Structures are given as structure tokens and as C-alpha cells.
Amino acid sequence: KQEVTQIPAALSVPEGENLVLNCSFTDSAIYNLQWFRQDPGKGLTSLLLIQSSQREQTSGRLNASLDKSSGRSTLYIAASQPGDSATYLCAVPSSGNTPLVFGKGTRLSVIA
Amino acid sequence: DTGVSQDPRHKITKRGQNVTFRCDPISEHNRLYWYRQTLGQGPEFLTYFQNEAQLEKSRLLSDRFSAERPKGSFSTLEIQRTEQGDSAMYLCASSMRTGFTDTQYFGPGTRLTVL
Numbered sequence: 454k455q456e457v458t459q460i461p462a463a464l465s466v467p468e469g470e471n472l473v474l475n476c477s478f479t480d481s482a483i484y485n486l487q488w489f490r491q492d493p494g495k496g497l498t499s500l501l502l503i504q505s506s507q508r509e510q511t512s513g514r515l516n517a518s519l520d521k522s523s524g525r526s527t528l529y530i531a532a533s534q535p536g537d538s539a540t541y542l543c544a545v546p547s548s549g550n551t552p553l554v555f556g557k558g559t560r561l562s563v564i565a
Numbered sequence: 566d567t568g569v570s571q572d573p574r575h576k577i578t579k580r581g582q583n584v585t586f587r588c589d590p591i592s593e594h595n596r597l598y599w600y601r602q603t604l605g606q607g608p609e610f611l612t613y614f615q616n617e618a619q620l621e622k623s624r625l626l627s628d629r630f631s632a633e634r635p636k637g638s639f640s641t642l643e644i645q646r647t648e649q650g651d652s653a654m655y656l657c658a659s660s661m662r663t664g665f666t667d668t669q670y671f672g673p674g675t676r677l678t679v680l
Contacts, residue, residue, distance in 0.1 A: 457607070487668070496569075496656060497608070497671040542607055551660075551667045552598060552621060555607030 455480045455547045459556035466533055467564050474528040474559045476543030481524050488517050488528050489542040491558065497542065501528075533563045567591060569672035571657050577678045578647055585643045586675045590659030597640050598658040598669060599632055601625065608656055614640060615662075647679045 456479045466472055476486070485504050489497040501517040503510045503526070510517050516529040530537060540560045544553040570589045578584050590597050596615050600608035611630070612622045616637040626632075629647075634640040644651055654676050658669040 485667075489671075494676070496571075496673040497658075499668060499670060502668050544607070546667070547610070551596070551662065552610040552613055552623075553600075553608070553669060554610070557605065557607050 455483075455545060455554045457543055457545060457554050457556040459541075459543055459559050461559060462557065463560040463562075465562040465564060468533060468535060470533050470563075471529065471531050472533055472561070474530070474541050474543075474561070476526040476528070476556055478524045478526075478543075478545050478554075480545075481521050483521065483545045485546065486517075486519055486526050487544045487553070488515075488526075489544065491540045491542060493540075500541075530561075533561075535563045535565045537561060537563050569657055569659050569670055571655075571672040571675050573675060574673060575676050575678075577680065579680050580647060580649060582647055583643065583645045584647060584677065585641055586655055586657075586677075587639060587641050588657030588659075588672060589639045590657070591661075591670055594659035594661045594670075595637070596660045596662055596667070596669075597634055598660070599640070599642050600656040600658065602654040602656055602674070603652075611642075644677075647677075649679050652677055652679045 460475045487502045488500045503519045514531040540558040542558045544555045598613040599611040602608040614634040629645045654674045656674045658671045660669045
């Protein structure tokens with residue numbers, strides 16, 4: 454059974470800092486991994502999807518890496534801004550199938 | 566707006582009542598998913614459809630829950646005899662699976678409060 458863990462659970466940083474969010478998963482037989490952002494009381498916004506054949510994916514100030522063999526992914530946020538404050542969720546398909554298994558998320562606060 | 570939409574956004578009900586939620590996916594997406602999210606947790610899978618066929622149901626989906634996608638477009642999720650433990654955010658997502666890619670796009674969710 455696929456399990457996803459995200460560390461840290463919460464993070465508070467001053468504006469302008471670069472930061473890394475971590476995600477680990479137990480079953481490395483995945484097709485892809487997805488990072489989402491969730492604002493309080495809102496739905497999920499897809500940030501990045503990394504295919505299993507890729508090692509990195511970039512979008513603006515976001516860079517996600519995937520090490521499938523070790524069951525790890527990181528989301529790097531450069532030059533953080535207060536508008537980046539949200540919960541970041543990592544998700545992988547469950548045992549090769551498509552319903553997603555999510556971590557509990559990392560709650561990020563960027564202080565101006 | 567061509568994103569996933571959900572209705573209602575908020576629902577407050579008394580224990581024992583039935584509730585129904587609706588999800589309209591992105592047009593032409595063939596897959597539609599329902600997830601449930603409680604406070605401080607990530608979303609948990611409930612069920613999904615490919616076109617009108619319900620392909621998988623989670624053990625979380627007790628017999629009080631039923632979902633339909635009658636014409637392969639919108640979907641409804643009904644909860645009968647609601648319990649306080651059903652209080653959660655119910656999220657809908659849709660996707661168009663191509664090869665091994667299945668990027669899911671989420672709606673804003675329906676927040677259910679059972680009193």
C-alpha cells in the first residue's frame with residue numbers, strides 16, 4: 454500500500470529565502486508525482502507533474518526533483534514571497550493506478 | 566471559466582439528513598474523481614469514473630455513500646443519513662488520461678458540516 458510522508462509539517466521563513474519541501478513515498482513503482490498548492494478553505498492547484506522518467510521539472514521559481522529509486526521528491530522554492538504562503542501537497546498514483554495518494558502537506562508561512 | 570466546478574460550496578445539515586453534491590468536470594475530460602479531506606490531512610480517495618463507468622471505490626465509501634456519472638459528464642455524490650464524522654471538504658477532480666499521464670485538476674470543493 455502506497456504511503457506518502459511530507460516533512461516538515463510546517464515551515465515559517467522570512468521573505469526572500471530559498472526553501473526546500475520534502476516528500477517521500479513507499480512504493481517506487483510510480484508513473485509520476487504531482488505537487489499541489491492549497492490555500493486555506495480552497496481546492497488544490499496543480500503546480501508541477503514529474504514523469505517517472507524525468508528527474509526535474511521547473512515552473513518559474515519552483516523546481517521539483519524526483520529520485521524514484523529512493524522514493525523521494527523535493528520542491529524547491531526560490532526567493533520566497535508572502536504570496537507563497539499556503540499548504541503544499543505531494544501526491545503519487547496508488548500502486549500504479551491513477552487515484553492519488555496524498556501526503557498531509559507542508560504548511561508554509563512566508564513572513565514579510 | 567473552463568475549470569472544474571462544484572456545487573454547493575458549503576452545506577450545513579443536521580445529522581440523519583441526506584445531502585447531494587454536484588461536480589462538473591473540465592469539458593471532454595474522461596475521468597472524474599471524488600476525494601474527501603478532513604482538517605490537517607491530505608485528500609483521501611473515495612471513487613472514480615471513466616466516462617460513465619465507476620471503476621473503483623475506496624473502503625472509505627460506506628454503503629451510505631453513492632456516486633453517479635449518468636452521461637459521462639457531471640457527477641453527483643450523495644450521502645444518506647449523514648453523521649458528524651462525515652464533516653469534511655469533498656473535492657472533485659477530472660483528467661484526460663493520455664498514455665501514462667493523468668494530470669488531475671481539482672475543483673474548489675464542497676465543505677460539509679454535519680451538526
